[in-house]
Amino acid sequence: xxxxxxxxxxxxxxxxxxxxxxxxxxxxxxxxxxxxxxxxxxxxxxxxxxxxxxxxxxxxxxxxxxxxxxxxxxxxxxxxxxxxxxxxxxxxxxxxxxxxxxxxxxxxxxxxxxxx
Amino acid sequence: xxxxxxxxxxxxxxxxxxxxxxxxxxxxxxxxxxxxxxxxxxxxxxxxxxxxxxxxxxxxxxxxxxxxxxxxxxxxxxxxxxxxxxxxxxxxxxxxxxxxxxxxxxxxxxxxxxxxxxxxxxxxxxxxxxxxxxxxxxxxxxxxxxxxxxxxxxxxxxxxxxxxxxxxxxxxxxxxxxxxxxxxxxxxxxxxxxxxxxxxxxxxxxxxxxxxxxxxxxxxxxxxxxxxxxxxxxxxxxxxxxxxxxxxxxxxxxxxxxxxxxxxxxxxxxxxxxxxxxxxxxxxxxxxxxxxxxxxxxxxxxxxxxxxxxxxxxxxxxxxxxxxxxxxxxxxxxxxxxxxxxxxxxxxxxxxxxxxxxxxxxxxxxxxxxxxxxxxxxxxxxxxxxxxxxxxxxxxxxxxxxxxxxxxxxxxxxxxxxxxxxxxxxxxxxxxxxxxxxxxxxxxxxxxxxxxxxxxxxxxxxxxxxxxxxxxxxxxxxxxxxxxxxxxxxxxxxxxxxxxxxxxxxxxxxxxxxxxxxxxxxxxxxxxxxxxxxxxxxxxxxxxxxxxxxxxxxxxxxxxxxxxxxxxxxxxxxxxxxxxxxxxxxxxxxxxxxxxxxxxxxxxxxxxxxxxxxxxxxxxxxxxxxxxxxxxxxxxxxxxxxxxxxxxxxxxxxxxxxxxxxxxxxxxxxxxxxxxxxxxxxxxxxxxxxxxxxxxxxxxxxxxxxxxxxxxxxxxxxxxxxxxxxxxxxxxxxxxxxxxxxxxxxxxxxxxxxxxxxxxxxxxxxxxxxxxxxxxxxxxxxxxxxxxxxxxxxxxxxxxxxxxxxxxxxxxxxxxxxxxxxxx
Numbered sequence: 001x002x003x004x005x006x007x008x009x010x011x012x013x014x015x016x017x018x019x020x021x022x023x024x025x026x027x028x029x030x031x032x033x034x035x036x037x038x039x040x041x042x043x044x045x046x047x048x049x050x051x052x053x054x055x056x057x058x059x060x061x062x063x064x065x066x067x068x069x070x071x072x073x074x075x076x077x078x079x080x081x082x083x084x085x086x087x088x089x090x091x092x093x094x095x096x097x098x099x100x101x102x103x104x105x106x107x108x109x110x111x112x113x114x115x116x
Numbered sequence: 117x118x119x120x121x122x123x124x125x126x127x128x129x130x131x132x133x134x135x136x137x138x139x140x141x142x143x144x145x146x147x148x149x150x151x152x153x154x155x156x157x158x159x160x161x162x163x164x165x166x167x168x169x170x171x172x173x174x175x176x177x178x179x180x181x182x183x184x185x186x187x188x189x190x191x192x193x194x195x196x197x198x199x200x201x202x203x204x205x206x207x208x209x210x211x212x213x214x215x216x217x218x219x220x221x222x223x224x225x226x227x228x229x230x231x232x233x234x235x236x237x238x239x240x241x242x243x244x245x246x247x248x249x250x251x252x253x254x255x256x257x258x259x260x261x262x263x264x265x266x267x268x269x270x271x272x273x274x275x276x277x278x279x280x281x282x283x284x285x286x287x288x289x290x291x292x293x294x295x296x297x298x299x300x301x302x303x304x305x306x307x308x309x310x311x312x313x314x315x316x317x318x319x320x321x322x323x324x325x326x327x328x329x330x331x332x333x334x335x336x337x338x339x340x341x342x343x344x345x346x347x348x349x350x351x352x353x354x355x356x357x358x359x360x361x362x363x364x365x366x367x368x369x370x371x372x373x374x375x376x377x378x379x380x381x382x383x384x385x386x387x388x389x390x391x392x393x394x395x396x397x398x399x400x401x402x403x404x405x406x407x408x409x410x411x412x413x414x415x416x417x418x419x420x421x422x423x424x425x426x427x428x429x430x431x432x433x434x435x436x437x438x439x440x441x442x443x444x445x446x447x448x449x450x451x452x453x454x455x456x457x458x459x460x461x462x463x464x465x466x467x468x469x470x471x472x473x474x475x476x477x478x479x480x481x482x483x484x485x486x487x488x489x490x491x492x493x494x495x496x497x498x499x500x501x502x503x504x505x506x507x508x509x510x511x512x513x514x515x516x517x518x519x520x521x522x523x524x525x526x527x528x529x530x531x532x533x534x535x536x537x538x539x540x541x542x543x544x545x546x547x548x549x550x551x552x553x554x555x556x557x558x559x560x561x562x563x564x565x566x567x568x569x570x571x572x573x574x575x576x577x578x579x580x581x582x583x584x585x586x587x588x589x590x591x592x593x594x595x596x597x598x599x600x601x602x603x604x605x606x607x608x609x610x611x612x613x614x615x616x617x618x619x620x621x622x623x624x625x626x627x628x629x630x631x632x633x634x635x636x637x638x639x640x641x642x643x644x645x646x647x648x649x650x651x652x653x654x655x656x657x658x659x660x661x662x663x664x665x666x667x668x669x670x671x672x673x674x675x676x677x678x679x680x681x682x683x684x685x686x687x688x689x690x691x692x693x694x695x696x697x698x699x700x701x702x703x704x705x706x707x708x709x710x711x712x713x714x715x716x717x718x719x720x721x722x723x724x725x726x727x728x729x730x731x732x733x734x735x736x737x738x739x740x741x742x743x744x745x746x747x748x749x750x751x752x753x754x755x756x757x758x759x760x761x762x763x764x765x766x767x768x769x770x771x772x773x774x775x776x777x778x779x780x781x782x783x784x785x786x787x788x789x790x791x792x793x794x795x796x797x798x799x800x801x802x803x804x805x806x807x808x809x810x811x812x813x814x815x816x817x818x819x820x821x822x823x824x825x826x827x828x829x830x831x832x833x834x835x836x837x838x839x840x841x842x843x844x845x846x847x848x849x850x851x852x853x854x855x856x857x858x859x860x861x862x863x864x865x866x867x868x869x870x871x872x873x874x875x876x877x878x879x880x881x882x883x884x885x886x887x888x889x890x891x892x893x894x895x896x897x898x899x900x901x902x903x904x905x906x907x908x909x910x911x912x913x914x915x916x917x918x919x920x921x922x923x924x925x926x927x928x929x930x931x932x933x934x935x936x937x938x939x940x
Contacts, residue, residue, distance in 0.1 A: 018157030021290030025155040026133045043121070061156035069164035073294070073898030077160055079847035080298075094154045094161070097136065101151065104129040111122035 003045050010035045010053035010106065028054055028098075029105040036109020043110050050106025055099030062091045139300055146236070148298050163294040163898040171933040176940050179206055179278045184937035186211070189918050190930045192893035192901045195442040197922045202275040204445045205459045207937055209279025209306070212439060216456035216895040217284070218293040219435045221303050222842055223457060224310040227317035228252050232520070233513040234301045240512065240520060247510040247522050248538055249327060250531040251320065254555045255312035261557035262308075269562050273308040276459040280306035294897055295843065312560060314457040319554035321401045321430070322586035325669070326481035326615075327533075327550070328400035329773065333666065334617040336772040338387040340764065347792065348761060348775040351612075351667040354782045355707070357676045359589060359601060359650045360638045362657045369661035371609040371630040382620055384613060402431055402869050406671060407474035408678055408697070408862060410649035411593040411601070413642065417688045422879045424593035425693050426463055426472020427871040429864045432839040434849060434903060436891025438462075438873050442919060443568070450568040451919045453873045453889065460564040463873060465885060465919075468571045469594040470877035474650045476587030476603050479610070479665030480554070482628075484529045484621030486547040493525040493535060493547075499623045503528070529621055530555050549621060551628070553606045558584045573598045573641070580604045581634050589650035595879045601648040602639040603655045607632045610663040632662055647682040651675035651862075668776050673860035677703040681862075690878045690886060696862065697874055698912035700739040704777065704860040705749050709733070711784040712752065715809040725817040728752070739863070740856045741832040748829070750858075751819050753777070756812030760805075763795045831856060838868055839890055839906065841897070848897045855910040863912070874914070886914040 013035060014028035032050045041049065066074050066087060074087035083089040136151025153159040171188055182199040184207050189195065194211050198204035212220065225231055228251060229243035246252075262269050284303055296302060320327075337345040356362075376383070407428040414420040430437060438453040443461060452464015463472050488505075489495040495502040508531065510522040525532040529549040539546065559582045566579030572594060580590045580602060587605025592598065608615070609630040619626040638655040640648055653675035654664050664670070680703065681696050709732065721729065728748050735745020757780055765772050783790040788805055795803045803811075820829070828834050832854050841848035857863030857870065864870050875887035890909040894901035908915070918930055925931055 015157070018155070021158065021288040024137075025152045025158040026137065029129060029133060058154075058156050062161055065156060065161045065164045068166040069898060070167050070900070072900060072902075073160065073164040076847045076897055080845060094156065097151060097154050101129070101132055101136065104125060104132060108122065108125040108129050111118055111125055114118040114122075 002039060002041055003049050006035055006039045006041060006046070006049035006106075007053045007056070009039070010050055010102070011057045014054055014057055014102070026101065028057075028102060032102055032105035033109040033112070036106040037113050040113045041110060043107060043114070046110030047103045047107040050109075051099045051103030053106075054102025055095050058098030059091060059095040062094045066091065146300075148300055153297055158290050160294055160297055160898070162290050163297070163896055165894070165896060165899040167900055169899075171935065174936045174938065175210070175282075176938045177206070177210075177282050178940045179275070179282065180937060180939035182939055185922065186935040186937065187922075187925050187931050188933040188935065189928070190932050191440075191904070191915060193440045193442070193918070194935070195444070195918070195920075195925050195931075197444050199446065201445050201447055202271060203937070204443050205272050205275040206279035206282070208441065208443065208454065208459055209276040209281075210283045210937075211279075211441070212454070212456040213280040213283035213306070215893060216435055216439060217280075217287075217303055218295040219842060219895050220280070220306070220310070220314075220457045222295070223317060224313045227313040227320070228255070229510065229512060233515060234299055236515040237517050240514065243512050244520070244522060244538065246320075247512065248524060248531065248533045249320070249324070250524075250533070250550060250552070250555050251313065251316045252510065253508065253531060254316045254319070254552075255309055257555060257557045258312045258315070258560055259309050262560055266559060266562065269560050269565065270308075272459050272565060273311055273560070276311070277306050277308055293895065299843075311458050314455065315558070315560060316554060318455075319586045322475045323478075323480050323552070323554065325401045325403065326479060329666075329668070330481070330483050330616070330618060332771060332773045333668075335768075335770050336765075337617055339768050339770075339772060341387060342385045344764070348764065348779060349666070349668065349773070350779055352782075353654070353667055353670075353672055353778055354786070355672060355676060355778065356654060356657065357672075357679050358653055358657050359603065359648075359655045359675070360640050360657075360660075361643070361645070364640075364656070366656070366660050367636065369609075369636060370633055371662075373609045373611040373614070373629045373662065375611040375614075376625040378625065379611075383617070383626065386620075406477070406652035406674075406864070408649075408651045408674060408864070409472040409474045409589065409591040409601075410647060410678055410682060411470075411591050411599040412647045412682060412685075412688055413599045414597050416646040416682075416686055417878075419689075419878065419880055421595070422593035422597060422599050423688060423690060423693055424465070424470040424472060424591060424599075424877045424879070425697055425875065426474075426591065427697055427864075427874045428463065428473065428475075429870055430872040431869055432837075432872060432890055434839050434841045434891055434897075435895035436872065436889050438889045438891070440889070440893065444922065448569040449919075449921075451885070451917055452875065456895075458561050460561050460568050462561075462564050463875060464568075465877045465879075465883060466568060466570070467595075467883065469576065469592060470879060470883075470885075471567050471570075471576065472591045472875065473588040474591075475652055476589055476605055476607075476655065477652050477665065477669045478587045478603075478605065478607050479615050479669065480585060480587065480606065480608060481550065481552045482615040483533075483548045483550060483618045484527075484626070485618055486525075486527055486529075486532055486535075486549050486621050488525070488535075488547055491536065493532070496525070496527055496547075497622050498528065505532075527621070548618060553608070554585045556584065556606065572596065573600060576600070577602070589655070591648060591650065593877070593879055595881070595883075598642060599648050600639065600641040601650055603637050603650075604634070605637075607637065607662070610665070612663045613666075614663060616666045636662075645683065649675070649678045649682060651678050667778075668773065671860065672778050673704040674862060674864065677701060677860075677862050690876050690884060693876045694886065694912075694914050697871070697876065698857075699862045700856040702737050702739050702746065702749075702858075702861055704781075705735075705746070706737050707785070708753060708777075708781050709735075709737070709749060711781060712756065712809055715784065715788075715805040716813065717806055717810045720810050721813060722817065724821060725813050728817050728820050729813060738856070739831055739858045739861050741830070741854050743831045743856070744829045746831045746858070747823065747834045748816075748820055751823075752813055752816040755816035755819070756780075756809050759795075759808040759812040759815065760793055763797050764792065766797070831858075835867055837865055837870070837910075839903075840868060850903055850906050853906070853910045855912075871909075874909070876914070883919055885917040885919060887917060888915050
């Protein structure tokens with residue numbers, strides 16, 4: 001239950017912070033940290049919450065945008081990056097980058113709590 | 117104690133944020149900040165535009181005098197309806213920025229030598245070139261002139277600038293155009309100076325070829341000697357069909373340019389070994405930067421009303437140079453192609469008339485050699501005395517590095533582009549100053565501002581009289597039945613060959629002796645033949661009292677093709693004009709193929725070569741998409757050229773200019789024993805055209821067999837026309853387009869160059885107009901409108917323009933969106 005709340009809360013706060021274009025793209029690192037401090041979990045579960053929250057958020061947003069765009073831009077970017085033009089690979093990369101950083105942020109949060 | 121894991125994971129997290137927030141180097145270029153770039157709420161995903169985006173919007177702006185309605189049609193073409201002219205230009209600026217902001221920023225960066233600032237030291241050669249050429253200097257001259265003397269244009273530019281900046285100001289960082297995110301920089305405020313810089317770039321693109329060509333021609337003359345040079349690079353064009361028909365009598369000139377007495381010894385034949393190469397230059401402007409335009413009078417059309425056609429040939433890029441729009445205010449109603457970066461419509465029509473432009477190609481750029489007193493370059497020798505220079509400092513900011521400062525000595529001629537600080541190993545000690553009409557003050561876009569409002573022939577004459585650089589052929593057709601064409605610009609009154617090569621700059625004897633008065637520029641109105649036309653050929657035959665410039669600047673054959681069509685056509689409809697504008701007939705090959713066949717010794721050919729010759733002779737002379745004959749013809753012709761003058765040019769370590777194709781063709785047609793045909797490397801044998809054509813065909817066959825193996829014999833596969841994104845990134849470009857045409861063809865589409873805008877205007881009571889450009893209205897690579905016209909363009913098809921009053925347009929079925937601009 002705790003993990004579910006943590007995931008939902010992290011994702012929501014990350015999304016909310018992301019609405020403001022003037023805030024840095026990594027604002028979710030801070031919000032994840034706060035959620036992890038507020039909802040104490042064991043290190044692994046904390047990491048997992050952050051990982052899944054941001055992973056789902058970034059994956060979901062990317063898929064939603066990409067569907068609406070008929071892959072026009074994703075296929076171009078996936079050629080520049082280079083991912084052989086695969087929009088699926090690009091969404092996977094987006095998801096992984098977000099998830100990894102999200103997980104690490106929440107992990108750090110859990111250690112803050114534990115180190116007190 | 118869990119402090120250790122805390123520290124470890126904190127460091128790891130911060131480290132990862134830092135890494136993902138840094139531009140990493142991938143190969144030679146820098147990657148975007150990956151975390152930022154991939155973030156769906158900040159990065160490139162935000163630019164992936166919804167297929168069915170609703171462009172409706174309400175914009176409130178303090179700067180507006182009244183409300184402005186913009187209706188946008190299904191091709192994303194905006195139709196602006198404003199109560200005040202200034203409001204219309206404010207909105208034009210806003211829309212240019214909304215759809216093309218990055219391109220506007222990038223193009224003016226190139227023009228002003230500021231690429232290094234965003235892309236690093238790699239771009240320094242380009243930046244230094246444009247700075248030393250005086251691009252910023254020229255823009256400053258025009259800006260100062262307009263601020264001091266032209267309140268109308270100043271107001272117009274200020275309104276346009278305010279519109280661009282109003283868009284930039286409201287832009288959420290997450291919605292920055294894609295390329296800013298990719299290259300990791302942000303737009304800066306627009307200024308009128310940027311518009312002048314953009315216009316300087318057009319001047320460079322259309323007249324700056326001399327910056328390279330004059331050096332190459334000088335080198336070529338030095339290598340060959342003037343006498344041989346004058347044979348291979350002759351200015352005599354046997355097949356010339358000029359813009360002003362042959363036999364026209366020209367008025368007595370007001371300036372009679374006098375060739376300096378010493379010009380033979382100290383200029384034409386002065387072949388001291390001077391050696392420049394073009395290593396330090398960016399890509400020179402395309403030689404085929406040209407265009408077609410023509411107008412037919414009512415006597416030749418089915419409706420009895422004139423039809424005007426215009427297709428400017430320029431480098432093909434995405435986002436396109438052009439942005440289509442309608443501007444309607446109480447003073448005028450105009451439709452056509454505009455430049456993102458500049459107010460007004462550049463090529464188009466209004467409710468009284470239509471106009472179009474082609475490049476004049478006249479030489480308005482010269483180099484003068486300077487003698488400095490010493491290495492300080494504070495004084496230079498001129499007319500028997502040491503004169504002081506002034507110094508112009510150009511500071512180039514370089515990303516991740518220190519500034520580079522260009523300290524340019526200004527002379528009476530202009531900026532000293534080449535000196536000890538800017539050269540290559542072969543050019544030591546040479547100082548070259550540039551004199552270029554683009555450096556003098558201009559009236560900016562006033563010509564187009566006035567054309568947008570012109571009602572008749574007199575208004576047109578007045579509007580174009582304000583035009584200075586780059587010289588253009590302005591074609592006109594009016595609803596009242598007039599057609600006309602005039603070559604207009606600030607043209608130098610030259611003596612023959614003046615400025616083809618670097619000129620001595622130590623005194624005034626080689627100076628320009630005047631600017632040709634406007635009323636002596638070539639013009640023709642309502643000729644008996646019922647049409648006017650231009651396709652970059654020389655404006656006049658040699659009886660015109662002024663020298664136009666080296667023949668290599670003027671392609672001949674497209675003009676012949678255009679005039680042939682127009683002469684034979686009658687009862688013309690806009691559909692006929694569409695067919696003509698996309699015509700692929702090769703008028704050069706029509707003459708060159710029989711010439712080749714006349715000299716060809718079939719019995720001496722290999723079987724493979726015979727097969728290729730067969731392909732060429734069966735060809736229908738059309739450069740169509742799937743034609744193999746044109747590929748075979750082209751390779752054979754190039755090989756024969758190589759066989760004929762490869763020997764004369766061989767052995768030069770510096771790049772030389774290749775003679776023009778017409779020179780060889782004219783000689784093949786009139787002098788079968790032309791001495792140049794001999795291969796001077798074979799001492800025991802004298803070759804003639806027969807030997808060289810046969811040799812050329814055999815050499816070509818080797819290449820053609822390879823092409824056949826690669827399956828690249830079909831013309832469009834061989835030519836591989838592409839429209840490159842301004843960064844040249846293939847992923848953002850359109851490659852291998854199925855389109856015919858080529859050099860010398862009315863459909864002048866080459867590898868990366870061609871009709872950048874096609875327009876046909878039928879001047880009926882309610883104007884009937886068609887056209888398109890190879891791009892799309894949106895500059896965003898993530899938009900379906902990014903390249904939405906490309907396939908239609910390649911297929912040679914057209915869109916009918918919606919040119920209507922506000923109420924009619926509002927109700928038109930093709931109108932989709934409404935942008936309301938409201939005064940605050």
